[in-house]
Amino acid sequence: MTSPTPDPDDAPRTFLLRRGDSGPRVAALRDVLVRAGAADAAADGPAAEVFDEALERVVRAVQQERGLRADGVVGRHTSRALDGARWRLGDRVLRHVPGHLLHGEDVAELQGRLLALGLLDDRRDGRLGPRTEAGVRELQRSTGVAVDGVVGPRTLEALRGLDRSVVGGDPSALRDVERTAQARRRATGRVVVLDPAHGGPESGATGHGLREADVVLDLAQRVEGRLQAAGTTAVLTRGAAQNPTSEERAALAADVAADVVLVLHADALTPPGRDHDAPPPPSPASGVATFSWGTARSRSTEGARLAGLVQRELVVRTGLADCGSHTWDSDVLRLTAMPAVRVEVGYLTSPDDAALLADPAARDRVAEALVAAVHRFFLVADEDVPTGVLTVVPPPA
Missing domain, CATH: 3.40.630.40 (Zn-dependent exopeptidases)
Structure with a gap:
């Protein structure tokens, strides 16, 4: 389909980055893309600060891979996805904070493990909301870990000890x-x-x-x-x-x-x-x-x-x-x-x-x-x- 304009819900115009833009924000975008696994986004010298056609192709590919609208424009949804892509389970302590939900690949991995164990009744959306916290607490209760809803070293160790595969399809x-x-x-x-x-x-x-x-x-x-x-x-x-x-x-x-x-x-x-x-x-x-x-x-x-x-x-x-x-x-x-x-x-x-x-x-x-x-x-x-x-x-x- 022809790529439409960014959804107005995505972000104010000042937050958007698209082909033709230039400056330090574009260089920072390239760094984030590289950390998220898109090595083709790297560039040296003055080219690093230019949002060119090649960078747009990288952005579109990343958006498509992550279930975003592949319009080549970096708005709120794309920025959030890129920020979350740099985390792996164990890189940081995870906890539910109402109004400021943690998101990222590490949260999605946690949710996948909880789903496989039958401890989560929600979808794997990469956001640590109250249902995911409830699943963590149930994990902690069942493994003798202090029940605080926080995913730290002891909870991760208990999770790895219970890791198993589930046959019969995706639970969600x-x-x-x-x-x-x-x-x-x-x-x-x-x-x-x-x-x-x-x-x-x-x-x-x-x-x-x-x-x-x-x-x-x-x-x-x-x-x-x-x-x-x-x-x-x-x-x-x-x-x-x-x-x-x-x-x-x-x-x-x-x-x-x-x-x-x-x-x-x-x-x-x-x-x-x-x-x-x-x-x-x-x-x-x-x-x-x-x-x-x-x-x-x-x-x-x-x-x-x-x-x-x-x-x-x-x-x-x-x-x-x-x-x-x-x-x-x-x-x-x-x-x-x-x-x-x-x-x-x-x-x-x-x-x-x-x-x-x-x-x-x-x-x-x-x-x-x-x-x-x-x-x-x-x-x-x-x-x-x-x-x-x-x-x-x-x-x-």
Whole structure:
């Protein structure tokens, strides 16, 4: 797919590094990349301070390897991943600090070991949250180590002593499948959280007279009506005036015991330095893409399955270009325990996509595609139907 502009949620513009930038920050980026294992990022002399095409290729490769959006731009998500990549289990003492969660490859390795031992009921996301701390405490209780939730030398020694392999697949993937199976067995009571991006004063992407926040809220409301008509509870994370944080959106999904989460976005391809008040130039980027949670070490198997269903239904029912289904370690996807999919429903800077998204009838088709994908997600294999043929119940007039 054509690489889009960085997500506005990633970071302020001053935090970004991209091709064409230069200076000490670029040299520091090269050092971080080398420490993270990307030896091709090294350069000597004045070239070390230049973000050139070769460095962009290295950044894209690292992003792809780590389940990030491979746009070649170093924003908040990429910087966080690079910072965490330099740690190995045992390099530092690990402890849960509310509001300042440790993250890194060492945390992901710890989580993998706890999952294999049956001491963790969460995914391996590389962040030391309360569930990981609970797993550490259970490990300490079972091995006679002081129960403080801190991973120091004695806890690491106990962990190595219990190390064993588990046959039968990835424990977190198996839990994903079982969670979906439980929801499938319920004839009623399924809950879908609809998360329209941005909101309040934050418009998100813009183009051809459309604001991302308005488009995705309207789509969420159309999906809500159709889900409710079919007997599924739909919960929106915001209204027009609100802009919750990623943590608040994920917490709402947990509070209502959602079965799936749909995160709705629209994209834009904006040249660097363009005046945002000026009309967008013709954009080479168009189409729909979907993302489920994943990193180099782990992924949401059921999220990936739902993302594939959403992608196929949208392409068939709307005619939008197929930009594929991918994994991504974005905030809301990572913070939700249930299958979650981020949907980029088109590029507002594309004349064709913008014209489609401005049409109420086309928005109805987008909503029907999303609802059809959710319904198919809960069908057993021999009940599934071909893409594009499932009838969606319209909302009440």
